[in-house]
Amino acid sequence: MAIRNIATRLITRNFSSSSVVPQKGTRPFQVAIDGPAASGKSTTAKMVAQRLGFDYIDTGAFYRCVTLAALSKGIDPSNPSQALQISNLAESSHIGLKTIFSTTSASKSSLPTTKVFLDSKDVSFEIRTGTVSKHVSAVAAIGPVREAVLQKVRDMGATSISQESNSGRDGLVMDGRDIGTVVLPNADLKIFLVADSRVRAERRLQELARSGSKEEVLDIETVQKDLERRDELDRTREVSPLRKADDAVELDTSLLTIEGQVDAIVQEVHRRQQAASSSSSQ
């Protein structure tokens, strides 16, 4: 308990001051999962969190909420003259996440669901529509928007870790584009997921079909082109571009099942936890 409290203080300080960065092994285990659009990050991250009893934060949901907030105010995110207004919205919006994990061992392989709240309204479905997806990378490229989101994500990370002794969660899994490079630069395990863009387009179409989306059914070429356009924007933007951290493990999921990639990550977490505990007991 005492060690956990010290760890909590350390991580809280990390989130409020960039000069204090807790070292690996001195706080709850952190897993950073990055990768291009539809590479399976959020499904993998949620299932890894469920298997390990960790908390989960979907950082893409924050950028999607800001995009939705802008669109619902009639702001055109692709118009650069609107950047200040969008940044103000990013600062003033209240964004909340609630992930529901299954607690029975029989349903351990079931997919946890994350509810997303924008100013207390449940927008879980609205932030995944094609219109939001189309504009989100332009919003995520605005520097002050990223600063505002980074602060919110760090606050949420600090809160989830400090409440963790109540929730019984032992660590944190975060997914996005800049987790290993910017948000959690000292993460204990960094994964960079990649997959062929055709495979990713097929997965995105299946996901849309499963969600019962009422939007116009898109063909695979259109979905693939949109993913590639978004990846290009994410990779080439000036602030926190999508890139693999030097110490990240790359996992190509083109031929892996979701269970296969979750198993690989869970095993790697166990391996690193054992290595850390045997080196600290020496």
Ligand code: CDP
């Ligand atoms: O689910 P999908 O991979 O399509 O996207 P997402 O994770 O929901 O993220 C939506 C968009 O937010 C991405 O295309 C990025 O432009 C942006 N994003 C980012 O810039 N940095 C993050 N840490 C997370 C998302």
